[in-house]
Amino acid sequence: MSSLDLINVVKRFGELTVIDGVDLDITEGEFVVFVGPSGCGKSTLLRMIAGLEEISSGELRIAGNRMNETPPAKRNIAMVFQSYALYPHMNVERNLGFALETARLPAAEIRERVTKAARFLQIDHLLDRRPAQLSGGQQQRVAIGRALVRQQKLFLFDEPLSNLDADLRMEMRVEIARIHREMKATTVYVTHDQMEAMTLADRIVVLKEGRIAQAGTPMELYERPANRFVASFIGSPRMNFLPGTLTQDGEESVLTLFGTPHRLPAHDYAGEVTVGIRPEDLILGGGEVTLTADVLLVEPLGGEALVHLNVEDGRSIVVKVQGKPDIRPGATTSVGWNHTRANLFDKDERALSRKGA
Amino acid sequence: MVHSTTGRRLQRIAIYGLFAVIALYTLFPFYWMIASSLKSGQAIFDVTFLPDLKFNNYKVILSDGVFLRSLLNSFIVATSVVALSLGLAVTAAYALGRIDFAGRSPIMFLFLAVSMFPQIALLSGLFEMIRWLGLYNSLGSLVFAYMIFTLPFNIWVLTTFMRSLPRQIEEAAIMDGCSPLRILRCIFLPMMGPALISTGLLAFIASWNEFLFALTFILTDENRTVPVAIGLISGSSRYEFPYGAIMAASTIVTVPLILLALLLQKYIVSGLTAGAVKG
Numbered sequence: 001m002s003s004l005d006l007i008n009v010v011k012r013f014g015e016l017t018v019i020d021g022v023d024l025d026i027t028e029g030e031f032v033v034f035v036g037p038s039g040c041g042k043s044t045l046l047r048m049i050a051g052l053e054e055i056s057s058g059e060l061r062i063a064g065n066r067m068n069e070t071p072p073a074k075r076n077i078a079m080v081f082q083s084y085a086l087y088p089h090m091n092v093e094r095n096l097g098f099a100l101e102t103a104r105l106p107a108a109e110i111r112e113r114v115t116k117a118a119r120f121l122q123i124d125h126l127l128d129r130r131p132a133q134l135s136g137g138q139q140q141r142v143a144i145g146r147a148l149v150r151q152q153k154l155f156l157f158d159e160p161l162s163n164l165d166a167d168l169r170m171e172m173r174v175e176i177a178r179i180h181r182e183m184k185a186t187t188v189y190v191t192h193d194q195m196e197a198m199t200l201a202d203r204i205v206v207l208k209e210g211r212i213a214q215a216g217t218p219m220e221l222y223e224r225p226a227n228r229f230v231a232s233f234i235g236s237p238r239m240n241f242l243p244g245t246l247t248q249d250g251e252e253s254v255l256t257l258f259g260t261p262h263r264l265p266a267h268d269y270a271g272e273v274t275v276g277i278r279p280e281d282l283i284l285g286g287g288e289v290t291l292t293a294d295v296l297l298v299e300p301l302g303g304e305a306l307v308h309l310n311v312e313d314g315r316s317i318v319v320k321v322q323g324k325p326d327i328r329p330g331a332t333t334s335v336g337w338n339h340t341r342a343n344l345f346d347k348d349e350r351a352l353s354r355k356g357a
Numbered sequence: 358m359v360h361s362t363t364g365r366r367l368q369r370i371a372i373y374g375l376f377a378v379i380a381l382y383t384l385f386p387f388y389w390m391i392a393s394s395l396k397s398g399q400a401i402f403d404v405t406f407l408p409d410l411k412f413n414n415y416k417v418i419l420s421d422g423v424f425l426r427s428l429l430n431s432f433i434v435a436t437s438v439v440a441l442s443l444g445l446a447v448t449a450a451y452a453l454g455r456i457d458f459a460g461r462s463p464i465m466f467l468f469l470a471v472s473m474f475p476q477i478a479l480l481s482g483l484f485e486m487i488r489w490l491g492l493y494n495s496l497g498s499l500v501f502a503y504m505i506f507t508l509p510f511n512i513w514v515l516t517t518f519m520r521s522l523p524r525q526i527e528e529a530a531i532m533d534g535c536s537p538l539r540i541l542r543c544i545f546l547p548m549m550g551p552a553l554i555s556t557g558l559l560a561f562i563a564s565w566n567e568f569l570f571a572l573t574f575i576l577t578d579e580n581r582t583v584p585v586a587i588g589l590i591s592g593s594s595r596y597e598f599p600y601g602a603i604m605a606a607s608t609i610v611t612v613p614l615i616l617l618a619l620l621l622q623k624y625i626v627s628g629l630t631a632g633a634v635k636g
Binding site for chain 2 (some may be wrong): 050052073098146150
């Protein structure tokens with residue numbers, strides 16, 4: 001196991017700055033997920049840790065030692081690639097053992113480690129096959145196995161599940177969680193899927209345009225997003241956003257939504273705000289703040305349903321309700337929320353906190 | 358319905374007709390060569406399409422020490438050219454296809470430009486170089502000269518092929534601790550098999566058949582390669598031209614090429630098209 005520190009790490013491609021000063025400490029055994037939209041720099045950051053991209057400035061430390069100039073193979077890192085990158089002309093056994101072969105380990109030890117990893121990943125019956133004869137899920141297991149046999153202290157995953165279909169993705173997600181639980185290796189995992197991030201991570205790092213938008217546990221990010229970007233990125237369906245203004249009135253703040261004032265606990269801010277409420281925090285026909293709305297569409301998902309509503313000003317919002325709601329499109333209803341469940345963002349899209357909170 | 362089936366039938370007849378014409382056009386010279394080589398003496402001047410199945414010409418040519426020697430020479434030259442040009446082309450292709458450095462495209466175009474000169478234009482300059490290197494009248498001169506037209510082609514094809522190989526496989530090998538040479542040897546070379554076979558075979562054929570350089574750079578019989586040796590086969594008197602022996606020699610020379618091509622057929626096609634489709 002190994003800790004990993006990024007200190008003001010920057011990556012430039014010519015004039016273009018892709019990673020713009022990232023500071024991050026990853027502790028031993030932690031499972032950290034980099035998440036963000038495409039082009040946010042998450043893969044580049046991972047490749048910089050791996051040593052496949054040079055670090056323009058700043059420092060990378062693994063287990064406390066500077067690694068900027070260390071070649072990839074000497075960083076004690078194992079990496080799983082998005083395309084699996086299996087060697088097509090070798091069978092599974094040689095694919096798994098190739099790194100050990102390169103390191104000139106004795107044949108007996110290679111066989112032992114390969115067999116152990118193959119059994120662990122339930123691919124021991126496939127050792128003679130070529131990658132082309134395997135299904136996507138099996139290829140993925142081999143790719144993970146190739147990383148496992150090296151018994152490294154740091155695991156990097158670059159969008160490992162994005163080439164799999166939904167069922168397999170779920171299965172492999174569970175598998176990766178199991179591997180991490182049993183190996184306890186420090187893991188950095190890149191994905192654009194916030195669901196993978198939520199379910200796998202000890203800590204999520206949300207990246208936006210080469211900077212860390214927020215880093216924290218999944219629940220911290222879900223409950224207290226630091227800015228509107230993180231709020232909209234984490235959670236599915238997305239958080240609803242409504243425009244309003246916040247004014248001070250003595251010990252209280254007043255939030256004006258579509259011309260109607262609502263009294264709130266005091267905030268240290270006055271001006272234009274965005275109110276963010278998660279679909280699961282909206283209440284049909286109740287709540288401390290209420291709006292009238294027209295029902296646009298009801299999407300039953302079995303155990304729960306999504307109700308699309310049109311509030312004033314032609315803005316639509318989504319409400320997640322348990323069971324099957326007794327409501328029809330075209331009806332008028334009221335929708336609301338409680339103060340504690342609303343997130344307020346200032347005009348710079350930063351989250352506002354309540355006075356004293 | 359009736360019309361469309363007749364139309365289709367006509368179309369099919371036309372296709373097979375065209376096929377027959379092309380087959381006749383390309384195969385008849387071969388057939389004529391083999392048929393002539395199997396006739397003996399004066400029979401060769403009669404226009405008969407069926408061969409006599411007389412092997413006199415083959416006996417004559419195979420007992421000719423100079424011809425056999427030239428066969429061996431051709432084999433040595435062609436295999437050396439294949440080995441050297443593939444070795445150099447693979448390493449060059451790795452650099453040109455995988456490593457970013459300034460002047461990469463100018464170098465590629467230089468290779469292409471080099472291969473555009475007609476052979477005859479290179480002849481006198483090349484002759485000077487070979488004299489200067491002390492290679493005149495040795496098989497080395499031909500190996501050296503043939504690299505001029507095999508290398509650019511091989512580098513070009515292999516570079517394209519190398520670029521089509523997925524980058525992540527190379528990166529996986531880097532993470533697995535491979536040096537560039539080990540990546541080339543253990544990962545890229547096996548994956549490039551079809552491309553190597555097709556470029557190697559084309560280099561072999563080109564060197565095997567080359568005439569002009571072989572005529573110019575070789576002085577003595579014992580160093581001749583097969584195309585020139587055939588060209589210099591002469592009869593017992595200046596009034597006799599040994600067509601039969603020449604045809605027999607030509608047949609013997611062609612057979613290895615045909616065998617090679619048939620043996621490696623499936624690789625040739627996949628090798629030459631592999632770069633075209635993204636894998």
